[in-house]
Amino acid sequence: MLAVQNLSGTLTTFNRETRLMGNRFDINLVANDAIWAHARIDSAIAEINRVDKLLSTFTEDSIINKINRNAGIKPVCVDAEVFRLVDRALQISALTYGTFDITYAAANQNIADDNHENVAVAKKTKKKISLNNYTNVVLDFNAQTVFLKNKSMRIGFGAVSRGYAADRAKYILQMEGVSSGVINAGGDLLTWGLQPDNTPWTIASADPAHANQPYAGVNISNMAVATSYNADEPTSINKVKADINPETGFPVSKIKSVSVITPTAELADAMATPLIAMGVNTGLYLINKLNQMACIIIDDHARMYTSKDINVMM
Numbered sequence: 001m002l003a004v005q006n007l008s009g010t011l012t013t014f015n016r017e018t019r020l021m022g023n024r025f026d027i028n029l030v031a032n033d034a035i036w037a038h039a040r041i042d043s044a045i046a047e048i049n050r051v052d053k054l055l056s057t058f059t060e061d062s063i064i065n066k067i068n069r070n071a072g073i074k075p076v077c078v079d080a081e082v083f084r085l086v087d088r089a090l091q092i093s094a095l096t097y098g099t100f101d102i103t104y105a106a107a108n109q110n111i112a113d114d115n116h117e118n119v120a121v122a123k124k125t126k127k128k129i130s131l132n133n134y135t136n137v138v139l140d141f142n143a144q145t146v147f148l149k150n151k152s153m154r155i156g157f158g159a160v161s162r163g164y165a166a167d168r169a170k171y172i173l174q175m176e177g178v179s180s181g182v183i184n185a186g187g188d189l190l191t192w193g194l195q196p197d198n199t200p201w202t203i204a205s206a207d208p209a210h211a212n213q214p215y216a217g218v219n220i221s222n223m224a225v226a227t228s229y230n231a232d233e234p235t236s237i238n239k240v241k242a243d244i245n246p247e248t249g250f251p252v253s254k255i256k257s258v259s260v261i262t263p264t265a266e267l268a269d270a271m272a273t274p275l276i277a278m279g280v281n282t283g284l285y286l287i288n289k290l291n292q293m294a295c296i297i298i299d300d301h302a303r304m305y306t307s308k309d310i311n312v313m314m
Helices: 034-055 063-069 080-095 118-131 158-175 265-278 280-289
Strands: 012-020 023-031 103-105 137-140 145-148 153-155 181-185 188-192 224-229 255-262 294-299 304-306
Touching: 012 034, 023 034, 023 158, 034 080, 034 158, 063 145, 063 153, 080 137, 080 145, 080 265, 145 153, 158 181, 158 188, 158 224, 158 265, 188 265, 224 265, 255 265, 255 280, 265 280, 265 294, 280 294
Parallel strands: none
Antiparallel strands: 012 023, 023 181, 103 153, 137 145, 181 188, 188 224, 224 255, 255 294, 294 304
């Protein structure tokens, strides 16, 4: 979707919607020249495609697949960009007590036969988690290598790659002179600068789909917002079954959704689902200890909880 030509020379928002990384990306930027604006959007799309290829597990020769093929065998030397991504992911895993984890078991590693009792499944699941979790990823900062200790281990960046791609696209746009914009990456938002009328971006103005949410007036200029929803079935890598604690295998308090507000989309994506698995009290306690991070939690009774210092306009 393209914005119409701006003939007045005044600032307006130019937009293009496209499908990237298996998700809808909606790139919006504030400018006064349509041709220039859409050339910048082309640059952002090229960067998102670069990140997609870099972190793909579907491309046989990707660096992520090389790491996975050498699990339990030998360390793999990676470039600085991938090394830093893995390092940040492990730090977030430690911060969330392993609730966020880029590691998973290889597809042919069966947890249990269908005939096992639930208790046996839970015990075996916990054992498998102990073998295939972030603590068994070894980084060598001098050699810049990544090593998975166990042969059954794999890593994948899942939804975090989408957030990282949005961050990189924003960086490219800023380097090319775009002073204000919004990237909607599959429903997660990344903003910088101000709207054409010099007012801050809010959740409602950045994404019309959120206009009727109770927190639609929250100021998100120069921030990222990622929302995770409770689900009844497991989802993809990095998206645990939201109402089950992955450490114990048992249910936690019901949460309908969590929106995390942070300076980067990568971090917002990484933190959103773990907070659901932690529950309201633990999630709020964690967020309130951290700088430049806030959250809005909605439970299954439509009650809203917010971290400290967040300004919700009702």
